[in-house]
Amino acid sequence: MEEKVSLLVVENVSKSFGGNRVLKGVSFSLGEGEIIGIVGPNGSGKTTLLNILSGTVRQDEGGVFFKGKRVDHLSPHRRAKMGIGRTFQITRLFTNLTVLENVLIPLHYGSPGPSGKKAEEILDMVGLLRMKDLKAGSLSLAQRKRLELARALSLNPKLLLLDEVFAGLNPVSIREILDLLRRIHSETGVAMVLVEHVLKALFQITRRVIVLSEGRIIYEGKPEGMAKNQEVIKAYLGERYGAFRGKGP
Amino acid sequence: MGKYDLLVLGGLLALALLPPFLTDYLERVVTSALLLASLALAQNVLLGYTGYPAFGSVAFFGIGGYATAVLMRDLSLPFPVALFGGTVLSGVLALLIAPPVMRLRSHYFAITTLALQLALGELVANLEITGGAQGINLPIYRGPGGYLLFYYLFWALTLISFLINAYVDRSTFGYALKAIREDEVAAETLGVNTVLFKTLSFTLTALITGCAGGIYAYWITYIDPTSMFDPVLSVKMFVALLVGGVGTVSGPLLGAFLLEVISETLWGQFPKVHGLILGLLIVLIVLIIPRGIWRKR
Amino acid sequence: MDIVLQLLVEALLLGTFYAFMSLGFSLTWGVLNIINLAYGSYIILGSYLAYTLYTSAGLDPILSLPISFTAGFLLGLILQSFLMNRVMTLEPFMILILTFGLDIFIANTLNLLFRADIRSIDVPYAERSHLIGPLIITEVKAVVFVLSLVLTGFVYILLHSTWTGRAIRAVALDREGARIVGVSPEKVFLITSGIGTGIALSSGNLYGVLQGFTPFDGGMLTVKAFLVSIVGGLGRVESALAGGLFLGVLEVFTGFYLGEGWKFFASLIAMFLFLILRPRGLLGGKYYGEV
Numbered sequence: 162m163e164e165k166v167s168l169l170v171v172e173n174v175s176k177s178f179g180g181n182r183v184l185k186g187v188s189f190s191l192g193e194g195e196i197i198g199i200v201g202p203n204g205s206g207k208t209t210l211l212n213i214l215s216g217t218v219r220q221d222e223g224g225v226f227f228k229g230k231r232v233d234h235l236s237p238h239r240r241a242k243m244g245i246g247r248t249f250q251i252t253r254l255f256t257n258l259t260v261l262e263n264v265l266i267p268l269h270y271g272s273p274g275p276s277g278k279k280a281e282e283i284l285d286m287v288g289l290l291r292m293k294d295l296k297a298g299s300l301s302l303a304q305r306k307r308l309e310l311a312r313a314l315s316l317n318p319k320l321l322l323l324d325e326v327f328a329g330l331n332p333v334s335i336r337e338i339l340d341l342l343r344r345i346h347s348e349t350g351v352a353m354v355l356v357e358h359v360l361k362a363l364f365q366i367t368r369r370v371i372v373l374s375e376g377r378i379i380y381e382g383k384p385e386g387m388a389k390n391q392e393v394i395k396a397y398l399g400e401r402y403g404a405f406r407g408k409g410p
Numbered sequence: 411m412g413k414y415d416l417l418v419l420g421g422l423l424a425l426a427l428l429p430p431f432l433t434d435y436l437e438r439v440v441t442s443a444l445l446l447a448s449l450a451l452a453q454n455v456l457l458g459y460t461g462y463p464a465f466g467s468v469a470f471f472g473i474g475g476y477a478t479a480v481l482m483r484d485l486s487l488p489f490p491v492a493l494f495g496g497t498v499l500s501g502v503l504a505l506l507i508a509p510p511v512m513r514l515r516s517h518y519f520a521i522t523t524l525a526l527q528l529a530l531g532e533l534v535a536n537l538e539i540t541g542g543a544q545g546i547n548l549p550i551y552r553g554p555g556g557y558l559l560f561y562y563l564f565w566a567l568t569l570i571s572f573l574i575n576a577y578v579d580r581s582t583f584g585y586a587l588k589a590i591r592e593d594e595v596a597a598e599t600l601g602v603n604t605v606l607f608k609t610l611s612f613t614l615t616a617l618i619t620g621c622a623g624g625i626y627a628y629w630i631t632y633i634d635p636t637s638m639f640d641p642v643l644s645v646k647m648f649v650a651l652l653v654g655g656v657g658t659v660s661g662p663l664l665g666a667f668l669l670e671v672i673s674e675t676l677w678g679q680f681p682k683v684h685g686l687i688l689g690l691l692i693v694l695i696v697l698i699i700p701r702g703i704w705r706k707r
Numbered sequence: 708m709d710i711v712l713q714l715l716v717e718a719l720l721l722g723t724f725y726a727f728m729s730l731g732f733s734l735t736w737g738v739l740n741i742i743n744l745a746y747g748s749y750i751i752l753g754s755y756l757a758y759t760l761y762t763s764a765g766l767d768p769i770l771s772l773p774i775s776f777t778a779g780f781l782l783g784l785i786l787q788s789f790l791m792n793r794v795m796t797l798e799p800f801m802i803l804i805l806t807f808g809l810d811i812f813i814a815n816t817l818n819l820l821f822r823a824d825i826r827s828i829d830v831p832y833a834e835r836s837h838l839i840g841p842l843i844i845t846e847v848k849a850v851v852f853v854l855s856l857v858l859t860g861f862v863y864i865l866l867h868s869t870w871t872g873r874a875i876r877a878v879a880l881d882r883e884g885a886r887i888v889g890v891s892p893e894k895v896f897l898i899t900s901g902i903g904t905g906i907a908l909s910s911g912n913l914y915g916v917l918q919g920f921t922p923f924d925g926g927m928l929t930v931k932a933f934l935v936s937i938v939g940g941l942g943r944v945e946s947a948l949a950g951g952l953f954l955g956v957l958e959v960f961t962g963f964y965l966g967e968g969w970k971f972f973a974s975l976i977a978m979f980l981f982l983i984l985r986p987r988g989l990l991g992g993k994y995y996g997e998v
Binding site for chain 3: 463465510511513514516517518520521522525526528529532533535536641642645648649652682683684685686688689690691692693695696697
């Protein structure tokens with residue numbers, strides 16, 4: 162059997178916060194240029210998983226492998242330099258710095274190769290070139306998301322981790338971001354992991370989805386299969402009532 | 411450097427020509443202002459650009475001063491060498507404690523550094539080598555220029571600190587610091603080695619502060635724990651920053667001069683209630699300055 | 708061995724005082740999220756108040772405890788309504804600077820009024836000692852111990868068995884949640900500020916009989932209150948007792964084995980280490996706010 166070295170391998174990752182087991186034995190892999198969605202009810206551990214992949218949080222058990230190398234002991238900035246970029250659920254821009262400066266920083270510190278011209282190219286790609294001298298804090302939500310994408314792109318990444326990139330956007334903006342993501346994918350071939358709630362948008366960009374529930378993967382496969390899977394249905398519908406059943410301390 | 415900053419730099423350079431026109435008293439006032447300015451400028455690198463308020467950075471002032479004093483008294487080293495030693499010691503201590511201490515958030519970081527400062531003051535008050543509560547007498551400078559030497563020493567230190575701030579303000583190094591200030595978590599995920607840059611920033615601040623302490627010790631020739639590890643000096647430094655503008659190049663310098671002038675006036679006019687008014691002033695300034703330490707150009 | 712026992716008892720007596728003394732600081736921190744660097748000067752203010760009442764009216768500082776508490780309570784209310792409520796929206800660091808300025812103001816005012824000589828409240832029982840078994844117990848220390856324990860008990864009962872107390876704890880846990888169930892956080896802030904300052908001033912009475920004081924002792928006392936809070940963990944009254952005992956043991960043993968001059972140094976190093984290694988303290992609970 163031909164073993165292709167996957168770009169990203171997550172092997173049996175578990176994580177607890179206090180007494181709370183947030184992730185239990187999560188495993189999956191992603192090849193170069195592949196796009197995968199991670200969905201699940203609130204509290205299923207999606208953002209934690211993303212944090213573990215980017216290095217913001219350390220896992221308790223298991224391993225994360227990127228380009229064949231073990232990375233789970235590396236700090237976020239080293240992973241960034243290796244080519245892992247991410248965005249945040251609530252944007253974390255350098256609000257008092259300009260749009261251009263926001264991009265210059267990862268260009269200088271996170272990516273190989275010279276900066277300068279490249280910054281303007283990236284801003285142009287996400288459609289923010291005109292605003293390069295504006296303070297990042299003055300941007301609209303959709304513009305902020307695009308700037309976060311631009312920053313992550315500045316790392317010249319092989320892997321993009323997107324945390325609810327569609328959250329809070331109106332349908333027009335969602336479509337714009339979708340187009341942007343497709344463009345980025347076709348021009349750079351970057352692999353993507355999208356943690357998402359906005360399933361309609363997600364399913365327009367990926368054919369592969371993982372469903373997390375209470376820290377475990379309960380489904381992996383095509384989006385269509387989700388609606389037919391008993392466990393998935395239970396996870397989503399059950400969750401609506403579960404909030405009132407005194408779960409947790 | 412912006413036009414405004416260039417103007418201020420010009421003013422700073424002009425101060426070098428001022429002494430012939432100053433009385434002894436005024437010379438002392440300007441020297442004190444330059445001391446405060448160099449401290450505020452040093453602090454600006456750590457707070458204004460990196461976003462870490464080191465309430466206890468006077469710890470390094472004390473270390474610089476005491477190290478210089480001990481080296482001069484016990485090893486009979488000449489002042490320049492002793493000053494160098496004091497500065498280096500401050501830097502080394504900063505390098506050592508920055509990684510663990512800078513894992514703390516803003517006000518906890520502030521309080522931890524304050525605890526360190528007070529602890530060093532206590533340590534120095536209990537050790538024989540540092541003269542205990544009695545302090546240390548340094549040899550008196552009897553060389554050319556008299557007190558003018560210290561005027562120019564602090565002037566040079568202020569100039570260096572000013573230029574360092576100007577560099578940080580526009581350089582790529584400065585961008586790393588600003589990124590940390592704006593959002594440390596994001597900065598880390600964008601390739602900035604936050605531990606490294608925080609440590610560098612902290613050490614840079616400590617070096618300048620330590621050097622100021624060394625010069626100060628030689629200037630006033632007698633040091634003791636209370637004067638060298640004085641928390642009131644910490645607060646004065648931050649108030650100077652607040653008044654002048656945190657995170658700007660010229661702000662700390664202007665704020666320091668303004669505060670020193672106010673302080674001197676108070677001390678001169680109302681010696682008895684000086685401390686009282688200072689306290690009141692601090693409260694009022696904090697209430698009036700909008701958005702406190704994050705106000706930027 | 709006897710010495711160790713003696714020291715432990717001393718630590719218990721002193722530690723309990725420290726626990727009570729620090730309650731106000733811990734409450735203000737936990738409920739209002741304000742680290743008040745002027746807290747120590749409140750204590751000294753109380754000492755001077757008790758001193759004045761004693762020297763001019765012969766009123767025993769134990770008897771003037773209610774007066775100090777009331778004065779403190781009113782002071783707390785005034786400061787909260789006119790000063791602190793504006794401050795609460797500022798960044799924590801700015802609050803530190805402001806309260807430090809307040810501390811300088813109070814200390815210097817006291818200095819102006821009383822000058823810097825060391826005062827103490829020389830009650831007749833300050834010198835009397837009793838021999839209990841192998842232990843020598845100074846009467847004044849015992850009195851302070853009992854009072855501290857009782858007053859701490861009052862605070863505990865207040866917090867756990869009264870509506871006010873429940874309101875305070877609710878606001879500490881979740882301000883908006885408390886508001887939703889009808890508790891007014893603003894009122895709670897006022898009351899907490901009053902109680903906290905009241906505790907500070909009344910512990911000043913006790914402090915004044917225990918030892919001599921000057922207008923500038925506030926800073927050191929703030930550090931001790933901070934240490935007690937951080938070691939015990941911002942949390943329940945039990946946390947303060949744990950922290951107080953820790954400080955008591957630290958001070959008494961350091962003072963005996965290393966010398967008086969090293970006591971404060973030891974406290975500061977302990978504070979430094981706890982902040983770096985274990986900011987939630989020994990018992991840290993999620994009761995009030997968060998560390």
